[in-house]
Amino acid sequence: MTEQAGTSSWLKRIRIFTGLLLMALAVGGAVMLATAGGMSSGTLASGRSVTAQSDSWKLDATYSGDTATIKTAGFNIEVTPDRLNVDRQRIAFIDSRAKSVGVKVKANEIIFHADGKWVATYRR
Structure with missing residues (x-):
């Protein structure tokens, strides 16, 4: 009888730990989705x-020459x-x-700045 009570308390602990772990993973996933983007x-x-x-999950930048x-x-x-x-089309000179040149991509729109001043906006 004592052995069975000890086993069930361990099972309860494992269930509680598993539940807490799953909640932590869910919160971590929500934070990652909310802060997605790159620079x-x-x-x-x-x-x-x-x-x-x-604001996209993937940002690949190459600086060459x-x-x-x-x-x-x-x-x-x-x-x-x-x-x-x-996409191989000239947007602005x-x-x-x-x-300095700034490029900001958000919701299918690209905003370009040069030396802090607006240059062009491209919408898809």
């Missing part, structure tokens, strides 16, 4: 800094010395002397 920043050969923010290539949310964005391209 990347890099400096090009000319000294220009390029910063990309996206004087060009930044950003792949996120189904977009292929390219920042060249004097142009902003999305920028001053080649611009020291």
Whole structure:
């Protein structure tokens, strides 16, 4: 009788622990979904800094020479010395002397800034 009571108390402890673990995993998953998105920043050969923010789970940025290539949310964005391209289409010209370029992707919209000033908005 005593052995059976000891076994059932261990089973209760295991059930409580398992329940708490599952709740912690659910809360962690909810936090990850709520804070999904990414950010990347890099400096090009000319000294220009390029910063990309996206609400997508995947953000792939490559900084090579004087060009930044950003792949996120189904977009292929390219920042060249004097142009902003999305999916191989020119969206805007920028001053080649611009020291910083910002790219923000949110809800199928891309907003471009150069030296803190708005340059263009692209909507899909």
